[in-house]
Amino acid sequence: MIAGIDIGSRSMELVVLDGDKIILKRKLPTTFDPASQIKKIMDGVKVDLISATGYGRKLMTEELTGTPCTSLTEIKAYALGISHLFPEARTILDIGGQDTKAISLFKNGKVAKFEMNDRCAAGTGKFLEHLSTVFQIPIEDFGSYALEGSEPLQINSMCTVFAETEATSLMAQGKNPHDIALGLHGSIVRRTTNMLNRVGLVEPLVFAGGVANNSCVIKMLQDSLFINPLIPDEPDFAGALGAALFGRSQQKIL
């Protein structure tokens, strides 16, 4: 049995594979103490190999878990996970807590090219999370809140802090908050679209990562790209699944 774990900035996901079958899925917030959370998420899980991805992948060691460990980047993990779920996929968009990645795939599912945001969190889940608190809306409901707007207001700044300033100025002008929220979602989508174009967007496009749960981002992506992105049932588990698949391939080699 193989465990795949995706330790992201905001949440960690675990997938346990027994042969081809997923026998366990778990999700926990990463918090400020990821090492303790790793112990919690691994509680009672007995596997032959743990394969870790995400920004906390190097935390996963044999000393911590008592199990052999391997690691891979989120880019490869998403490529493996998504190709497993959608073998025909050619482009992946993964918007996570602090990173956004656009990945183009060869027909055989291997990574052809990727783009990743720089050191700042613009256009990521963090951006939405921060701004949802300004609206005092739970992050889970922020997408549907924005979809109640009708006129997306232009938000020019890509910087989370400046975007907040723009949003509060618009509020002070008495603009409809739903329209402002719609504009904020629009700014993420614009940035993401540019990234997709840089890697060369070929269909089918799969949208995954935590932000793929946001109905407004999905809708605006459809409207701006004129294509329907495929979305996995649990889009935030694609990385953990990919990690587990990588672990399985490593185990075959070992």
Add this chain to the structure above:
Amino acid sequence: MTQPSYKEMWENLNLDIEAHDGLLEVLGKFYGDIYMSQQGRLQGMEYLDFVLSEVHGLRIKELMDAKAQGRKIIGTFCVFVPEELSLAVDAIQVGLCAGADAGTEAAETIVPRNTCALIKSFIGFKMAKICPYTESCDLIIGETTCDGKKKAYEAFGEMAPMHIMEIPQRKEASDRELWKSEVLRFKDELEKITGKKITAESLKQGIKTVNDKRRALQRLNTLRAATPTPISGRDVLLINQVSFYDDPVRFTQSINTLCDQIEERIAKNEGIVPENTPRLMLAGCPMAVPNWKLPYIIESSGAVVVSEESCIGTRNTRDLVDESGETVEEMIDAICERYMKIDCACFTPNNERLDNIKKLAEETKVDGVIHYSLMFCQPYTHETFKVEKTLAESEVPMLAIETDYSMEDVEQLKTRVEAFVEMIS
């Protein structure tokens, strides 16, 4: 690294001793982590370790001794300044400190914040009084390779003795004429400050010494690309960095000795990494000591750097000066011709660089190229697009990295580089 015996010398150079001690401590630790931790290094690298450990000590003492004998020290920031001429007036030419975040706050009071880290660094080193090279110089040569440097030298010139060389931006006949007049102006300036005339004999020797240094580095560049890779990319980078301030004759000899050892290693089919390790080329902006961030990240991510297209790589060593000239005039022409082959991103168009990158990628059989631009470096950031397109035609994957000297983005860079290595493996 601090040697008490040098304190007086540093005080005489008017260094800020406390800040300088701090710099040496960081440099020593950084060197230990990045260099001394490597396994299976060649014995010949001990010379480089020694030179680096004495970078602000023994080498500065040599410069001071030379000055006491009446020799002049010429400081530079760029591969366009012909060392041949400095040697021909018995001067010593050294590259100046520009590879670490130092005195950044002070630098930002005289240059804009959106200036590349290299420029801020040389200004910061000067303002913080922690570069013994800058302080040793009798003359510092600036050059107009980009707007950032060009304007920064105006501010720098108020603090240090400067001479600016104009570098043409195109390679037409009129540009070559301009370049020749600039080389002659540099010659006049050197003769003026040293009181020595450049003769056919002294210039011939200068050309030979610098060519020998380049030949040793060319030999190293050929050997490093063997499979399995016999020497780490970090070590070769260090050698290239040291080539800018070590004594050229001694350096050449040491590198040739090291190359003999590399040949022995190749004959035994021994590598510093397993044979199937992905091979990468670094291209783009130069990396001054101690800017080892990216090569270290690359080589800790399961890849090895086997070639380097930059001013601290093949751009500085690829072309030799023709040695057949007999008169000063003929030799000056040969020098002008050689330096106009430099494929710096300050030129427009600069298609030679694309051809050279493509050729080097083929020759050194790389699996991919990492293009490195310093943030706010317009010329190289622009060329990133063209380089990627050219490499795509040869089906060589490329990763573009834009960063500076700070460590805040190390984790993100690691993810990118590791993903790139996974992609080409």
